[in-house]
Amino acid sequence: MTWRDVRLPSERRVAALLAAATGDAACKRLGAWVDAEGDDLRPGLLAEGRRRGVDLPDEALFWPGKRLVRRARGREAPARERRNPIRRDEAFACAWCGARVPRGGASARDHCPYCLRSVHVDRVPGDRAAACGGILQPTSGTLEGRAGVVIVYRCDRCGHLRRNRALVDGPCPDDPAALRLLLAGAPVPPAAPRAGS
Numbered sequence: 001m002t003w004r005d006v007r008l009p010s011e012r013r014v015a016a017l018l019a020a021a022t023g024d025a026a027c028k029r030l031g032a033w034v035d036a037e038g039d040d041l042r043p044g045l046l047a048e049g050r051r052r053g054v055d056l057p058d059e060a061l062f063w064p065g066k067r068l069v070r071r072a073r074g075r076e077a078p079a080r081e082r083r084n085p086i087r088r089d090e091a092f093a094c095a096w097c098g099a100r101v102p103r104g105g106a107s108a109r110d111h112c113p114y115c116l117r118s119v120h121v122d123r124v125p126g127d128r129a130a131a132c133g134g135i136l137q138p139t140s141g142t143l144e145g146r147a148g149v150v151i152v153y154r155c156d157r158c159g160h161l162r163r164n165r166a167l168v169d170g171p172c173p174d175d176p177a178a179l180r181l182l183l184a185g186a187p188v189p190p191a192a193p194r195a196g197s
């Protein structure tokens with residue numbers, strides 16, 4: 001393995017090591033190797049991480065190898081993509097019906113309580129990483145045990161499918177009439193977007 005070969009220049013070894021650090025398991029394994037035998041690559045990892053735009057402090061030289069390897073890979077590395085939802089609860093103006101929607105409060109607000117529409121902006125809930133921006137149209141609803149009413153969405157621009165829990169408590173819960181329509185398989189008004197508000 002290239003990164004072990006001390007005859008090679010440090011930059012080449014660092015590049016090979018970071019190229020091999022493709023996931024969390026690999027970072028752990030390679031970080032353990034840095035801790036055990038690869039101390040001489042630490043300055044190179046720090047420099048390469050900074051070259052890739054990662055804000056690494058000087059003390060990163062003394063971080064556990066796993067952390068140094070993981071951070072030095074930079075933003076383009078796939079394992080830096082978040083998989084867990086981010087709790088985000090913000091007021092917004094509905095892109096479909098124009099209603100001013102307050103925060104959800106106890107539960108995070110991710111759709112309009114009046115027309116039930118949402119906007120396709122997340123890859124993982126809350127991450128705002130999807131560039132699409134299409135309207136998530138409620139296509140059906142199901143009643144699922146503890147989750148309560150689950151709204152099934154389809155993006156009207158890219159076809160992305162998504163499921164959100166209905167918001168039934170807090171200061172501004174989802175309109176019960178709209179939820180009933182959805183559960184009955186009927187379209188939820190308004191049928192067309194309202195310009196402005």
Ligand SMILES: [Zn+2]
Pocket residue numbers: 094095096097098099112113114115116117
């Ligand atoms: Zn709306």
Ligand SMILES: [Zn+2]
Pocket residue numbers: 120132133134155156157158159160
């Ligand atoms: Zn979309």
